[in-house]
Amino acid sequence: MSFDKGRHAATMDGPPRNDRREYLSELHEGVEAYRGLAGGLIERRGVTWVSVVRYGGPRRTAEIGCDFRDGGWWFCWAADGRIIAPACDIIGALDTIARELAAVAL
Secondary structure: OOOOOOOOOHHOOOOOOOOHHHHHHHHHHHHOOOOOOEEEEEEEEEEEEEEEEEEEOOOOOEEEEEEEEEEEEEEEEEOOOOOEEEOHHHHHHHHHHHHHHHOOOO
């Protein structure tokens, strides 16, 4: 045991898996590939989300989070927590986000 490593540091493969971060990273990759959308993976004060904007339309953004609910991971609107799609359905989430951003702001 070294003075700068934990007792079991040599036996650990790395940090524990962060499912929320992995799903949000996959959504971010999908946003970058989706025609007409752009976005960024944002982390502030330990909270991660994806900020999405639509090209060629009104200047609107959406912030997308990922929560564990009812035994599964779901993408949700960060502003109010409404569910968008299961985290395993990237295309469905992207389609919903694109439709929402295309809607005329009231």
